[in-house]
Amino acid sequence: xxxxxxxxxxxxxxxxxxxxxxxxxxxxxxxxxxxxxxxxxxxxxxxxxxxxxxxxxxxxxxxxxxxxxxxxxxxxxxxx
Amino acid sequence: xxxxxxxxxxxxxxxxxxxxxxxxxxxxxxxxxxxxxxxxxxxxxxxxxxxxxxxxxxxxxxxxxxxxxxxxxxxxxxxx
Amino acid sequence: xxxxxxxxxxxxxxxxxxxxxxxxxxxxxxxxxxxxxxxxxxxxxxxxxxxxxxxxxxxxxxxxxxxxxxxxxxxxxxxx
Amino acid sequence: xxxxxxxxxxxxxxxxxxxxxxxxxxxxxxxxxxxxxxxxxxxxxxxxxxxxxxxxxxxxxxxxxxxxxxxxxxxxxxxx
Amino acid sequence: xxxxxxxxxxxxxxxxxxxxxxxxxxxxxxxxxxxxxxxxxxxxxxxxxxxxxxxxxxxxxxxxxxxxxxxxxxxxxxxx
Amino acid sequence: xxxxxxxxxxxxxxxxxxxxxxxxxxxxxxxxxxxxxxxxxxxxxxxxxxxxxxxxxxxxxxxxxxxxxxxxxxxxxxxx
Amino acid sequence: xxxxxxxxxxxxxxxxxxxxxxxxxxxxxxxxxxxxxxxxxxxxxxxxxxxxxxxxxxxxxxxxxxxxxxxxxxxxxxxx
Numbered sequence: 001x002x003x004x005x006x007x008x009x010x011x012x013x014x015x016x017x018x019x020x021x022x023x024x025x026x027x028x029x030x031x032x033x034x035x036x037x038x039x040x041x042x043x044x045x046x047x048x049x050x051x052x053x054x055x056x057x058x059x060x061x062x063x064x065x066x067x068x069x070x071x072x073x074x075x076x077x078x079x080x
Numbered sequence: 081x082x083x084x085x086x087x088x089x090x091x092x093x094x095x096x097x098x099x100x101x102x103x104x105x106x107x108x109x110x111x112x113x114x115x116x117x118x119x120x121x122x123x124x125x126x127x128x129x130x131x132x133x134x135x136x137x138x139x140x141x142x143x144x145x146x147x148x149x150x151x152x153x154x155x156x157x158x159x160x
Numbered sequence: 161x162x163x164x165x166x167x168x169x170x171x172x173x174x175x176x177x178x179x180x181x182x183x184x185x186x187x188x189x190x191x192x193x194x195x196x197x198x199x200x201x202x203x204x205x206x207x208x209x210x211x212x213x214x215x216x217x218x219x220x221x222x223x224x225x226x227x228x229x230x231x232x233x234x235x236x237x238x239x240x
Numbered sequence: 241x242x243x244x245x246x247x248x249x250x251x252x253x254x255x256x257x258x259x260x261x262x263x264x265x266x267x268x269x270x271x272x273x274x275x276x277x278x279x280x281x282x283x284x285x286x287x288x289x290x291x292x293x294x295x296x297x298x299x300x301x302x303x304x305x306x307x308x309x310x311x312x313x314x315x316x317x318x319x320x
Numbered sequence: 321x322x323x324x325x326x327x328x329x330x331x332x333x334x335x336x337x338x339x340x341x342x343x344x345x346x347x348x349x350x351x352x353x354x355x356x357x358x359x360x361x362x363x364x365x366x367x368x369x370x371x372x373x374x375x376x377x378x379x380x381x382x383x384x385x386x387x388x389x390x391x392x393x394x395x396x397x398x399x400x
Numbered sequence: 401x402x403x404x405x406x407x408x409x410x411x412x413x414x415x416x417x418x419x420x421x422x423x424x425x426x427x428x429x430x431x432x433x434x435x436x437x438x439x440x441x442x443x444x445x446x447x448x449x450x451x452x453x454x455x456x457x458x459x460x461x462x463x464x465x466x467x468x469x470x471x472x473x474x475x476x477x478x479x480x
Numbered sequence: 481x482x483x484x485x486x487x488x489x490x491x492x493x494x495x496x497x498x499x500x501x502x503x504x505x506x507x508x509x510x511x512x513x514x515x516x517x518x519x520x521x522x523x524x525x526x527x528x529x530x531x532x533x534x535x536x537x538x539x540x541x542x543x544x545x546x547x548x549x550x551x552x553x554x555x556x557x558x559x560x
Binding site for chain 5: 510516542
């Protein structure tokens with residue numbers, strides 16, 4: 001559901017507590033539950049898993065991601 | 081129609097709710113419906129699809145794109 | 161004609177409505193009609209065409225270019 | 241335990257005095273005890289060890305890490 | 321003549337109207353007549369020529385160069 | 401000794417006058433005596449030596465290092 | 481002589497009028513007489529010479545160097 005998205009950060013706010021896919025600049029991806037973010041797009045995921053070439057590479061648990069390494073964030077399965 | 085474009089962000093404002101093509105720095109492209117943007121050119125697309133080498137690679141749904149990874153945004157089929 | 165150019169942005173202001181060549185950092189070029197720019201050198205081109213290795217690769221129509229991907233902008237055929 | 245995490249830096253604050261894994265942009269990792277951080281995500285680790293390809297490469301002791309080289313910070317074994 | 325150079329931008333100010341060599345980060349060089357610059361080191365050259373591997377590759381005429389792509393600017397033959 | 405480190409720069413302050421190891425982004429390292437630093441992590445070393453692949457490559461003496469090229473700074477042998 | 485160096489820029493101030501070695505990010509070096517600098521570490525050298533692989537490649541004369549391309553600056557032979 002995309003109603004009520006006026007600003008880009010609204011998407012992140014709506015995704016709190018839900019699973020998101022994050023594409024990083026180093027060709028890796030992270031999936032996890034979005035716990036927190038700030039205006040620099042620094043992100044905290046819970047139950048974070050690092051994915052390389054489509055395979056689950058590492059379970060990282062609670063993880064702080066620095067915003068400037070992020071390409072996109074997709075709360076994929078949240079949309080209907 | 082390009083009347084009324086005084087500042088670069090006017091193009092993005094006119095493209096809200098329409099399909100756009102976004103070229104990213106990592107040689108990938110995204111297409112999707114532009115929902116929101118801010119002055120950092122952070123972007124929200126709905127029904128985002130990632131395109132690599134001209135082929136639809138992944139359907140991402142609702143997606144937040146960080147502005148500093150974007151090369152250009154083209155609301156291509158909107159222009160007459 | 162280069163009279164009256166006191167600051168770099170004067171060149172872009174004089175080129176509004178005219179064809180420009182833009183060299184991007186990813187070794188690609190764009191040509192198109194300059195519609196708008198801002199102090200970040202974000203650019204809007206109309207009838208934008210992407211050029212790779214001297215060949216017209218894609219017609220993009222109206223396009224927003226993020227300033228930090230630009231190396232140079234040349235309103236080439238405007239100068240006498 | 242992830243209660244009480246409102247902002248990304250809360251994760252780092254909770255991890256003070258505990259072991260963290262830090263992924264750097266140069267494909268290296270550091271592990272060590274988090275002593276201090278600031279809003280630029282500059283970090284101080286004690287008993288820092290540099291890890292390359294999963295192997296302990298160098299023991300560095302007390303180390304100051306510049307924030308802009310960091311991809312993620314994971315206080316991995318702290319979470320239950 | 322280097323008298324009266326107190327700040328780096330004094331060199332650019334003295335070079336206005338004169339030929340300069342500009343080394344860009346993409347291993348290319350530009351030569352042309354310096355018309356204007358600003359504090360971001362955005363530059364306008366007239367009669368700009370792009371030089372690759374020591375050979376004149378393209379005549380660009382009036383050209384706006386974005387400051388963050390510049391390594392050095394040398395008003396070479398102006399110095400005695 | 402790590403008592404009294406509240407902020408990351410405290411580590412650098414404590415290391416003044418002592419030998420530090422600095423890892424640079426270009427895969428090189430510097431060792432030398434830390435004389436001064438600022439909030440950009442610009443650094444001055446005395447008796448600086450450049451190290452490449454573990455070998456002492458060049459003795460540089462007094463050297464100013466620009467902060468944005470630094471990955472980490474380790475006052476290694478100072479810690480007990 | 482390193483007395484009186486409280487802040488990193490003091491080293492550059494003391495080196496005015498003296499020969500310095502500058503390491504650039506593109507693996508090239510410059511030597512020349514330091515004439516001026518600013519807080520961005522923009523630099524003006526007189527009698528600048530570009531050095532590649534230890535060989536004098538080009539004499540550039542008076543040269544403006546953009547600060548963000550600089551790794552280190554060493555007024556090497558000035559120290560006793």
